Amino acid sequence: MKILVIGYVWPEPASSAAGYRMLALLETFRRQNWQVTFASPAEKSIHRANLPALGIDEVNIALNCSSFDEYISALQPDLVMFDRFMMEEQFGWRVERHCPHAVRLLDTEDLSCLRHARHQASKASEHVELDVKPELLFSEHAKREIAAILRCDLTLMISKAEIELLERVFKIDPALLFYSPFMQPTISASQQQDLPPFKLREHFVVIGNFRHAPNWDAVLWLRQTIWPLIRARLPEAELHIYGAYPPPKATQLHNPKQGFLIKGWANDVNQVMQKARINLAPLRFGAGLKGKLVDALACGTPSITTSVGAEGMAEHDSWPQPVEDTAEHFAERAVALYTEPNQWLECQQLGFELHNRCFNFNTHSEALIQRLIQLETELDSHRLSNFTGAMLRHHSMKSTQYMAQWIEAKNRK
Incomplete structure (x- = not known):
């Protein structure tokens, strides 16, 4: 053909x-x-x-x-x-x-x-x-x-x-x-075991093309409301924000003192995602499926997202990781998942299962x-x-x- x-x-x-x-x-x-x-x-x-x-x-x-x-x-x-x-x-x-x-x-x-x-x-x-x-x-x-x-x-x-x-x-x-x-290819048991464990991961990550309006809105929501709430509870944590084509208005948000780091282009998304402990996707609007969440599943990185982010990602609304639609609850779940290894590991395993079942x-x-x-x-x-x-x-x-x-x-x- x-x-x-x-x-x-x-x-x-x-x-x-x-x-x-x-x-x-x-x-x-x-x-x-x-x-x-x-x-x-x-x-x-x-x-x-x-x-x-x-x-x-x-x-x-x-x-x-x-x-x-x-x-x-x-x-x-x-x-x-x-x-x-x-x-x-x-x-x-x-x-x-x-x-x-x-x-x-x-x-x-x-x-x-x-x-x-x-x-x-x-x-x-x-x-x-x-x-x-x-x-x-x-x-x-x-x-x-x-x-x-x-x-x-x-x-x-x-x-x-x-x-x-x-x-x-x-x-x-x-x-x-x-x-x-x-x-995507199936994530085998041996590949899952080779990924960095909870104790070797640190910080939060956000990934998304800056030209996509939902991603830019998510960065602003994080900067203005969500990240200050997380940072108050985790003063040593950092938020690493990656994405293609960052405009000057994005790079101007870079603030190392507040742990809000605009990293820009990621040469290897998997490498970046595997180093992070938590993936944040606070999307207030959008459509389709979210590639950043699928990437996180494959890398064994639990995510916190909104109902917009989780829409369509699993059968019968059974997305197995935290979903919150208010800044306060989003930040609260982020802190809990970041600091509780048992909860983190459970989310990771459920993520592997969903990835292999839904995106084979x-x-x-x-x-x-x-x-x-x-x-x-x-x-x-x-x-x-x-x-x-x-x-x-x-x-x-x-x-x-x-x-x-x-x-x-x-x-x-």
Whole structure:
């Protein structure tokens, strides 16, 4: 099978969870000996993955340019995966015109309209925002994202909580959605034993790309409220904050006297996480699954997070580590977990079990391949059952097409 992935950005596995999840999807395709090409209109960064070394072709493509039509007509992929709905908006009509029989796959990374709605709600409240009002959820952003889901043959969803929301609130046909969480190697018993024990670990850690709004908000909440409460109880403890692309407003928060240390880029997330005793993820809004929590599970580092952070991370809301939504309770649980080795060890062991049960690479990659093969063989009947999607492609793709062609003509002048 010939696969074309149209990326919103070039994958940076050391910068974001979205980056290493994309690599896991690409590896899933490559394990089938499928021919995989990754194309993106974004500028290549110095932190991007070396895709050619993984047997994946790289192609630069342009927005609003007919050169893509020539490229995809020659390539004739069997499956095209759009990385986030914006890429489907830009290139979906071109794919349909030149490769009408190619499977159209959308990878949302997270349900961004939910993240945006929670972000808007958080601006009017200092509380953790899990449920949002319909007037915030049913936004222009949501209309675009849901339309892209309906236009595609299948959408990969990282969170079962978001699948449930799409089916219940937006009435999306379950046949259009597929659960595809983070996919990681199993942590063996010997690997667990080799990790640093409680007594050899110290300090707290926070990890998250500073360009991601929920992460920056979490840093501010820590700085203004949570960390002073922890520091008052643990005056020798430090908070080490790592993340890609720290802006000046973040580095200005660096304060060694208060143990609040902005470390910036982490060359090796696992190494950083394994040295820490506790991982903090005080997320007041957001969506999807939290890569920082999955990393912590694999490194045997217990986490404290909020209900937003824990959402979708385990079956039936059974996240086995502390979840607190107020600064006072969050700090209290952080101190307790930091100072009680038996509680820490129990959280660690439950974390290993959850990691191996819920994020097993082989389990999820095999299920995805089976679904894609089935979809390819049943594509005509599958599309016939999605009249709404066909209608949206007929109308909205025309408007997108004309806008793109107008921009292209304007750029020639």
